[in-house]
Amino acid sequence: MKAKVVSKELLIPFIMITSLFALWGFANDITNPMVAAFKTVMEISNAKASMIQFAFYGGYGTMAIPAALFVKKYSYKKGILLGLTLYAVGALLFFPAAQYEMFGFFLGSLYILTFGLAFLETTANPYILSMGDESTATRRLNLAQAFNPLGSIFGMIIASKFILAALESDIRNEAGELVFNTLNTVEKAAVRTHDLGVIRDPYVILGFVVLVMFVIIFVSKMPERKKAEKPVKTADTFKRLFKNVKYREGVIAQVFYVAAQIMCWTFIIQYAENLGLSKATAQNYNIAAMTLFIASRFISTALMKYFNAKLLLTIFAIGGMITTTGVILIEGQMGLYCLVATSGFMSLMFPTIYGIALHGLGDDATIGAAGLVMAIVGGALMPPLQGSIIDMGQVAGMAAVNFSFILPFICFIVIGIYGYRTLKVHV
Secondary structure, eight states: OOOOSSOGGGHHHHHHHHHHHHHHHHHHHHHTTHHHHHHHHTTOOHHHHTHHHHHHHHHHHHHHHHHHHHHHHSOHHHHHHHHHHHHHHHHHTHHHHHHHTOHHHHHHHHHHHHHHHHHHHHHHHHHHHHSSOGGGHHHHHHHHHTTHHHHHHHHHHHIIIIIGGGOGGGOBOTTSOBGGGGSOHHHHHHHHHHHHHHHHHHHHHHHHHHHHHHHHHHHSOOOOOOOOSSOOOHHHHHHHHHHOHHHHHHHHHHHHHHHHHHHHHHTHHHHHHTTTOOHHHHHHHHHHHHHHHHHHHHHHHHHTTTSOHHHHHHHHHHHHHHHHHHHHHOOSHHHHHHHHHHHHHHTTHHHHHHHHHHTTOGGGHHHHHHHHHHGGGHHHHHHHHHHHHHTTSEETTEEHHHHTTHHHHHHHHHHHHHHHHHHHTOO
């Protein structure tokens, strides 16, 4: 008899923890378009605006290991509760950040918010893996991760319909030029106050939603983590993980995957703006990309029943290389379509790399999971570099925004190599 992906006894806890995947997906993808929004309203460069991503994903790099050590000492449930607390605090700090109108304050708020997300991801991913038979663990995680983009697309819709569309700084004249750039200092200050309030409100509401989720988890009975048969020293765990080539390469692949994802979803707005589209219209293409991502995630999860996950990872990485080549070389609407299509190939990558790298780690899985969550720092490191390329205007005779997507292309090469090596070398 084949093992079930999720047993009836664990269905309710599985659903509750899976809901957290949507919750951090919302935070991720309401934040990505803020790079373009802050660039205009704060009158800063693409590179400086990309510090939004540096602060957001840098929080993962800072807090992933401490989160794992906390969970190891206490429990999955306490790790989730602390994560939700930090998430709510960071979101609510958007209120004073908007009052002071300081870009650095917003960065600090996002940094704290992602401390919470680091706790949630470090805890929830291995928790889902543990909720059943090891043979179905990767499928179970892909199923849970499929709900992450549902939160993401909701975040994108909120960003598009309630933030970007309401920004007075993004109003254009008949010639397609930003009216904001023609205003005097006093008029710009009034627009800036309005727009920062528009950016603030969804985050403050999100903070209260997270507090409600905190209460629900707090009063619910959750399955306990299985205790190790014998005490495991953290230092020994780190040594074993470092020597584990499949795991070590998995962390590297995850760094490049997250970098590719964040670059493709952050700078799709700049790519579309280069074609003369407004931020709100450009965000609709981001929503289309996420819709494709969601559909592909469910399809690829189903395909794993018949095909090796390592093979699918390799094939999808090749697909990502092909579409990003189109993004770089094809100027105009077709290049934008290639950028949207890239999301279809990214869909299975994060949970599949995660599941492959953690497979067989046993009691080392909690710390191992932290390393893979820490790899999300890739989303902090690469976007500022891409922003700097875009600021150049032209590179090698082509629009710099097109050329900048050579960075995601390189990322997919690294992922493809990892997929191939897990298939042929790390058998």
